[in-house]
Amino acid sequence: MSRWDDKTWVFDGKAIGAPVNTVTCIWDFDLPDGTTLFADQHSQLLHEARHFLWSLFSNRRNGRAFKASNAGRIFEGLRRLLKWMVEHNYACFGELNNRASERFCDWIVELYASPSRTNHADVDDVSNLHVSGETDPRESSHLSQAITGEIPGVHDEAKEEDLGATTSNGSPATRSESDPEFEEIPGLTSGTLFNSLSTWRYLWEQRLELTSVGVTSLQAQPFSGRSIYKLSLDLVSRVSKQIPALPDEIAISLMNAAHQFIETTSEDLIQAVEGVSLIRSRNLAAGARPLAMHAEVSRFLQQPKLSTPTNSAKPWPELFGLKEISSVQELRVLVDTLVDACTLIIQAETGMRLGEICALPSGWDEQTGLPLCVSRRPSKSGMLDLYFVKSKLVKNRPMPVEEEWLLAAAPRGTAALPDAVRAVIVVQKLLAPFRDLAQPETRKFLLVTLAVPRSFPTSSAGITEPSSVLIRLGQKQFAKSFVDWAKVALNEQTRPYVESLGECIRTHQWRKTYAQYVFQVDKRMLPAIARQFKHLSLAVTEGAYVGTSASLVSSVAEFNRNLTTDFFLANIRGTASKQEGRLAKVMAKYQPEMAKIIDGLADREARQAIDAWCRDRDMKIFFHGYGKCIPSIAPTEAECHKRAQTVHWANRSPNFTWREQSICTGCFLFLADQDNIENWSRRYVENATTWLEAQSQGRANEFRVAKARADQARTYLINLGAPVPTVEIANAR
Structure with missing residues (x-):
């Protein structure tokens, strides 16, 4: 039984089968100033914290008293707040106010977004968990963590009856209302942050109870009264935008290691897996004893051609530092690692989300000699072979839709396949026996x-769908084991990665690394990056990916100004491509008047004049996949702001929450041109197909x-001068 002054409280009432940490509160934790709560200078804070925590279980003022099984979770949030208070010189709860709660939010965002803080002991992100005692993936594979049970420290806030949240219209809140295209961070959810923010809410709710025992609590409602759930969603969005791209030294080291591993091991491992699968199938069909089957598998793997990789004089264990384990375990480790290397390359060289990589379909196309998810077609110039990968896009879609991502490119007619294509092929071949x-x-x-x-499945029960958790943990394990960190240049940007041996790497960083690399190569590629990322708006790509690099912010702004200048200059001169939309008609109407701006000027002076005209009026084009808009032309006419009831003469950007294709097409400020033909063509095919199918079923x-x-x-x-695709449905009326 625990006592009030004990350094550890253990509550009675632990759920059967639950770990003891669910009912344990350890007060003697380290603080940022090098002391603990038991130091003299923190005695008041410890006194107040104990009374606050106990009040939630003894006399909760808002809602039912918490169960003992909630103690560990609630204490975790309290511990984070106490650490923050000490770090920022708050001596007691009475010093906390609304401004302090906002500072706490800023700190939380930095905690999760900064690589230097990602491995902070107080970060409970699933992607940064380290299972106690795990020193070797062969002894406690990250695979088993992803498959079996919950990983310690991850909380399902939805299970708490009093933690439900809805949006303003009563529907369940699922993402930030202020940012409809916010990027989800693998391993970081609103629930991860909810626990820390809830501590503030509990302090406010318990203020009268605390006053009754002489403890001064919050004097004003924290976070300006905002919903904790919605606030947690917004903070996840902020983290998404602030997570940096990988430093060049880290990205290059990771990709080089992955390419080398694939090149060194793939052919031998595919051969070994196929051989083991054949032996197992034959023995299972013959009803052979397991020991006999295992012995045959071991003899097969110990053959010189399989025990030592091609082009290497060293055997597998010596080459990759494997411990003394069985040949089957050794093969399993290598297979897992090869898959990790391949997924790393696919994500790094496409910028795809983990969910999109998980959704890649299997199969082999005998005609093209490529996986079914990969297609090849020539570039518009005919100089390159472009390789596209097909998967499912779920982001911002009511239902998964099939989409393509550029996977790789090579000079036309090149026999050798690009490395990213080979990575897909390796996964297709390597896992084929298990898919069967x-x-x-x-x-x-x-x-x-x-x-x-530590082995291989022999039935369908041992094979499950792809796991994004497995991909995240696998990339970290690969970085730790196969990057030569001693050779990575140490500087301010690389230090967190080197010191943690890659533990602070976030898979989300590959998207930003991809975007910033492409943009640095050619600033005109910003719209192409948006298409690759399937963003509905170029503003998302610009603000959350390219614009997160301070060195590129000015380049992004300059690039947009150039595009805006080009747009007006082409319309004034009559050299613009065909356009459709209400703004196109306005531009045509005022073209003679605007031509006076550049009348008699040479090309350079004309561009400078239009650029100055755009700057003076804060003209900026906002790109969507289906068209463009320029709110600055007539801010009060923006249809998205009318729908949202946010019309104001000072608006210079769309209302991103309300902006979507059906609204934009009726807007005074919208037009589409040749850049948007692909989107309109796809929209036509999707809707015409749906209509014809419904018509054939009598449901038109x-x-x-x-x-x-x-x-x-x-x-x-038609108005853009593009061909209308032919859509045919079998048995259509």
């Missing part, structure tokens, strides 16, 4: 999870919206 064992719903994925640690009246959208897209394509 899987259930049909699992078999369709390129990546499958082998849910049997239910899908009149699809018919209207198809007709609109067809009109746009």
